[in-house]
Amino acid sequence: MLKIENLHVAVGDNKVLNGLDLEIPTGEVHAIMGPNGSGKSTLAHVLAGRPGYEVTAGSVTYDGRDLLALEPEERAHEGVFLGFQYPVEIPGVNNVYLLKAALNAQRKHHGLPEVDAFEFLNLVREKMKLMKMDESFLSRGVNEGFSGGEKKRNEILQMLVLEPRLAVLDETDSGLDIDALKVVANGVNTLRSPEKSVVLVTHYQRLLDYVVPDHVHVLVRGKIARSGDRTLALELEKRGYDWVTEDETTPRNYALHDKTASTANQDAQFRGDPGAA
């Protein structure tokens, strides 16, 4: 479904991705792990078409097409979905309005009529139940005043309504307590099917207990440093990222876990500045 070859990406003068190769076959769930600042979010944003990221070399093929040639909205229409690490608050734009507009944009692209209002509401209600979200969230502004966990659940709700073929979920697990994590994991597992692929970007192996990946990749300094099956994630949990990077010339001291990390300060980190993380 997705094939990334020798991808080089710069943000300003900063070379963030340096020859990344990755292939995600249809029907598989791949986890991408890696220390802070290794380029995980950059990869996710480039796949979604965010401006400001310069692809200096390499290619990304999606269903045999050049993904990088498509506008962000076209990628969405073609079934690419990015679950944001930091979902954006948009006061004044109704949550349910966005869901409907997004679904209709996709349908229009595929030559389908607008979704029936009644069917749509039923669909959204069903997905909200799955995400254990109160219906009052529908009439609120997009992510406006949502807690960290609520924002993440809202991302998964959008994903479930849009049913993308390739979902790239950027740290959807961070900042969640264990109950919310299970809800989110359940949402992702619902989407899982032989026709769909999922890329789970995560910092912690915890999520992978609930969404079991087919493959695990470790991203270090803009390249895949190691790939394996899910036991790789467990190994990383035990040994830290130093273990992956030890053969590099200038080893850096990445910690997989902040040893004092509680849900509370994960939340704090989640709210923090992405660049500073």
Next chain:
Amino acid sequence: MSAVLATRIAEDFAAAAHASGDLQRQRAMQALTERGLPTSRDENWKYVNLRPLEKVRFTPATGEPQAPVTAQDLPAPVAHYCRYTFIDGVFAPALSAPTPNAGVLVKSMKAAAARANPISTPDLRFALLNEAFATDGAQILVEPGTDCQTCVELVFVAATEGKAGASYPRVSFHVGAGAQVGLIERHVSIGSDASFINCAVDVSVARDASVKHYRVQQTGARAIWFDTLTARLAENARYQLHSASLGALSARSTVHVQLAGERSEVGLFNVSVGGKNQVHDTFALVEHIAANARTEQSFRGISAGRARVAFNGKIIVRKGAHGTDSRQSLRGLLAGADAEIDVRPQLEIYTDDVRCNHGATAGKLDDNMLFYLLSRGLDRETAQRLLKWAFLEDVVAKIEVPELRRQIEQSLAGQLNEAAALKELL
């Protein structure tokens, strides 16, 4: 004021018999002559386009336009509000449906030979012009304790071209102690879209009274609209002023609110959308005179095409107005490479123990929000329009009259669509 303009005004005044023979008008004229109309060199008038004044006639239009205005030409009425229509500032009984509201007295100033309070506030020179020339107006007196929350709707229709005569809407609105009143005030054009309108409104809110005042400026595409509103609040009075500036080629509103009574509260909520070559300028001054009073002021403006949208929100906290609490949130959105937006918060504080928050931003649409919407599949134009809508909705949502709010939203949506069609956004 240019000498030419001063002479023109004086000549028109001398020629208007109703005006030149009247003492109060003479005084207004004299004060105006002494002070002169503002020029764009004046600090608070630099965004206004005053040049069109040189082409207008200051003599009031007769209120009898060539093509008669019918009820169908007027905006859809709002349920439960009694409508009073004025054509070129003159009461038009045939287009009015006044049903008596207990405790509320509405009079045509001309018919009742009633006088408005003389305009006394210093920098309200356009109000002096209104006082010198206006032939009619609405006088609304609300008795103490009256509960009339869906009360009166005033529709001011400008029909005559500015070259032929001016329209002088005049409102005198006095609310007795403890009363609760809702007032809608509309300004529209029918017939000529190139009228000269000079509006003056004075409001007083007695102690414990509560007023919601909605103003919609939707005059014609070539109209010149000047407006002065003064309001004075007594102890524990509440006054909300919601304004939507949509029409006119050049519109200027000068607002002066005096919080004269302790614990009085004013809310000023203003949206302004300008496109093409429109100029919208508002200067809103709130004066905290008494202690423990509150101000909430929000402005949302969008400027597209070659338009200029400006909002100057000034708060003065006088000596002795301790415990003042004021919040200002002024935001402008630039939606065209040749458009201009200016938002300016000003604070002057002459006492201790006050809480004054103000935020002012002027800029383009937020890139993060835009990308978020695109990533969900919305096309760029829809996403931009949606974000502009959301930007305005923040303030429009405060309009508590559902029908009116829908009408305003519809007009705004139309205006945004038109702006988007110009394809020059961002």
